[in-house]
Amino acid sequence: MKLIFERSRKGVRCATIRPLEVSTYSVEKKYLRKELSLPEVAEVDLARHYTELSRNAFGVDSGFYPLGSCTMKYNPKINEELASLPGFSKVHPRQEVDTVQGSLHLMADLSADLMELTGMDGMTLQPCAGAHGEFTGLLLIAAYHESRKDTKRTKILVPDTAHGTNPASAVMAGFEVVNIPSNAEKGVDLDALRAAVGPDTAALMLTNPTTLGLFEKNIEEISKIVHDAGGLLYYDGANLNAIMGVVRPGDMGFDVIHLNLHKTFSTPHGGGGPGSGPVGCKAMLAEFLPKPSVVKNKKGNYEFSCPKRSIGKVSTFYGNFAVMVKAFAYVRTLGSDGIKEAAEHAVLNANYMKAKLEDIYPTENRYCMHEFVVDIQKLKDQTGVSAKDIAKAMIDKGIHPPTMYFPHIPGVIDESLMIEPTETENKETLDEAIAVLRELYDLAFKDAKYLQEAPHNMAISRPDEVAAARKPIVRFEGEY
Numbered sequence: 001m002k003l004i005f006e007r008s009r010k011g012v013r014c015a016t017i018r019p020l021e022v023s024t025y026s027v028e029k030k031y032l033r034k035e036l037s038l039p040e041v042a043e044v045d046l047a048r049h050y051t052e053l054s055r056n057a058f059g060v061d062s063g064f065y066p067l068g069s070c071t072m073k074y075n076p077k078i079n080e081e082l083a084s085l086p087g088f089s090k091v092h093p094r095q096e097v098d099t100v101q102g103s104l105h106l107m108a109d110l111s112a113d114l115m116e117l118t119g120m121d122g123m124t125l126q127p128c129a130g131a132h133g134e135f136t137g138l139l140l141i142a143a144y145h146e147s148r149k150d151t152k153r154t155k156i157l158v159p160d161t162a163h164g165t166n167p168a169s170a171v172m173a174g175f176e177v178v179n180i181p182s183n184a185e186k187g188v189d190l191d192a193l194r195a196a197v198g199p200d201t202a203a204l205m206l207t208n209p210t211t212l213g214l215f216e217k218n219i220e221e222i223s224k225i226v227h228d229a230g231g232l233l234y235y236d237g238a239n240l241n242a243i244m245g246v247v248r249p250g251d252m253g254f255d256v257i258h259l260n261l262h263k264t265f266s267t268p269h270g271g272g273g274p275g276s277g278p279v280g281c282k283a284m285l286a287e288f289l290p291k292p293s294v295v296k297n298k299k300g301n302y303e304f305s306c307p308k309r310s311i312g313k314v315s316t317f318y319g320n321f322a323v324m325v326k327a328f329a330y331v332r333t334l335g336s337d338g339i340k341e342a343a344e345h346a347v348l349n350a351n352y353m354k355a356k357l358e359d360i361y362p363t364e365n366r367y368c369m370h371e372f373v374v375d376i377q378k379l380k381d382q383t384g385v386s387a388k389d390i391a392k393a394m395i396d397k398g399i400h401p402p403t404m405y406f407p408h409i410p411g412v413i414d415e416s417l418m419i420e421p422t423e424t425e426n427k428e429t430l431d432e433a434i435a436v437l438r439e440l441y442d443l444a445f446k447d448a449k450y451l452q453e454a455p456h457n458m459a460i461s462r463p464d465e466v467a468a469a470r471k472p473i474v475r476f477e478g479e480y
């Protein structure tokens with residue numbers, strides 16, 4: 001399609017500006033631009049341009065979007081409407097607290113709901129992404145050890161099935177990362193864990209369900225081993241929609257958790273935002289939480305307060321408020337029964353797809369949680385068709401590709417597709433996707449080349465993905 005700049009024609013306008021009724025004001029010449037090159041198009045061209053652009057983007061409103069680890073579920077539109085109510089969307093963070101009591105009330109109640117869901121005693125809503133939550137949680141852990149003068153605890157243990165952000169956050173927070181290998185069941189290898197813990201262990205960061213979509217069975221034993229060594233337990237709860245309302249990380253022995261409101265709690269995301277990664281913690285860590293937090297005073301009013309030994313601010317003002325409104329609407333609409341049901345459906349949908357595919361797409365031979373990983377290695381050996389080829393061919397069928405090559409455990413899983421159907425898809429959609437995946441499998445044996453050149457019906461077929469990410473061309477450089 002043409003760029004808006006290429007549609008530009010000199011002198012064409014999109015609006016009729018009425019003659020001025022007030023006197024003009026002249027800006028000093030030194031502040032004036034010498035030129036301002038904006039595209040010149042008619043209103044109809046503008047509308048068509050952006051509509052066409054939107055058709056070239058794929059979203060959860062366009063079709064099935066089983067992008068593992070990302071929870072691209074359908075979110076109720078009414079929650080968007082609630083977040084844009086003027087009472088929420090028009091408040092200013094510098095307003096006096098007595099003029100924003102409703103917003104603070106919502107923040108306090110959302111915090112309480114999330115504490116209840118996770119089994120935690122303290123909560124901050126400030127972090128603006130999952131990884132930001134991890135960083136914040138790790139700072140709490142560092143502050144805790146330091147407050148006890150236990151300063152030798154410099155290491156964070158990270159199992160190899162952790163999400164990639166876990167080791168990155170640990171390094172950002174100033175820790176050293178120790179990798180813990182998996183056992184034959186793709187859970188944490190307990191012997192390796194026992195050998196790794198010690199007086200230098202600050203914490204273990206566990207992604208649960210793991211990036212293989214599996215529940216860590218030995219959670220109590222893991223919790224005991226780490227706690228006995230004086231370390232704390234961090235729960236990566238980005239994918240809470242597998243367990244919410246069913247089990248609580250706080251009850252499993254975890255001390256800190258982050259959630260991704262933009263995955264589980266009703267904020268559509270993608271392209272980098274908007275996000276919110278609240279962090280919950282047990283009582284002994286609450287005094288370190290970021291400032292400010294929202295509390296109810298004796299008169300029943302809400303106010304900001306600074307936890308006693310706060311690690312400080314981790315975000316401008318109070319975090320991503322609109323995302324909090326949507327999360328609150330989601331939690332209160334579903335209620336505790338609905339939340340549990342959503343988790344059960346997320347797990348049921350994943351297991352249904354897994355069961356209908358595993359005769360041809362090998363996967364772990366046990367129940368999965370909200371997502372599952374299929375291994376394409378054998379298909380590739382037989383036909384030359386890779387995980388990427390299958391993913392690209394799905395685009396032609398109106399399905400967003402699953403996550404590719406993640407997790408990647410060299411020599412164990414090299415050609416992976418990670419499928420997360422989410423709880424919002426119905427059986428018909430799942431059946432269609434299953435049929436597509438089965439058809440593509442058969443096609444791999446009949447016409448591998450066709451798959452290797454897919455997608456065939458898109459404006460762009462196979463861009464150089466590394467160059468597209470590292471050297472994006474985001475500016476129009478031609479003439480108009």
Ligand SMILES: *Cc1c(COP(=O)(O)O)cnc(C)c1O
Nearest residue numbers: 069129130131163165207236238
């Ligand atoms: C998505 C995800 C993250 C990171 O969240 P961001 O908001 O993208 O920073 C961390 N851990 C897990 C398990 C995730 O799925």
